[in-house]
Amino acid sequence: MSRGIDNHNPGNIRHGDNWQGLRETQTDKAFCQFIAPEWGIRATLKILRNYERKYGLNSIRQIIARWAPPNENDTEAYIAFVCQKVGVPGSAVIDMDNTATLRRLVQAMIQMENGQQPYSDDIFTRAFELL
Template identity: 40%
Template structure:
């Protein structure tokens, strides 16, 4: 497990410094979402405690992947819908973000995400991490093995965006 919290090369990047490369915010009621590997709010050293902190990079990547899976299951099942939820226009250059993630995943922005598998989650986590923190530094400090470990920690990912349609046809 990798802990970037004390790495001077990333001290200026909140997402990496917090082992939270997706910059997941602390919810209004943090106890309702007790992420595995999460630093307790009382020990969170984020300036205004607005962003989650994790004990390792892998737990932060795991949370990113699970958060994405949850949003996709809620119907945010295209890159455009997912990123509009993840990085809303009042905080981000959302259209640039969408274009970057779509290009990295080779999935058109408005196409339903075809499969939620290991390749998808790792590619998505890499693209979001790069967009949130800068592609060069992310490529330097996050090894592929961290994405693989996050995916393993995530557990079962069996879900098809087409399952509900098939259920209705039965």
């Protein structure tokens, strides 16, 4: 399994915020560890919504460029992968209040981050309910 899946942090969120649902003991020095995957997905959703609200980032290109910067990732390949999975061009505006679109975006990001997207629709539904 990948580190993100093991940590219930499929977005690979780094330490820095005191997220709800964090494990009491954090043994990964770089990445947050959550008590269940829905908490890690919830944190990813919160970050993406904040990208739009705080910084005006609302296209896949803008979102992924911030999420996976070129100094750490092949950002262009990441953008292309997510666009293909979501079915929209990189410049298309993503409606962060559209649950279906946001779910496809996060599922694509999870697959890119971890090489797989193992979570059921029920886990995503619970993550959205935790918002």
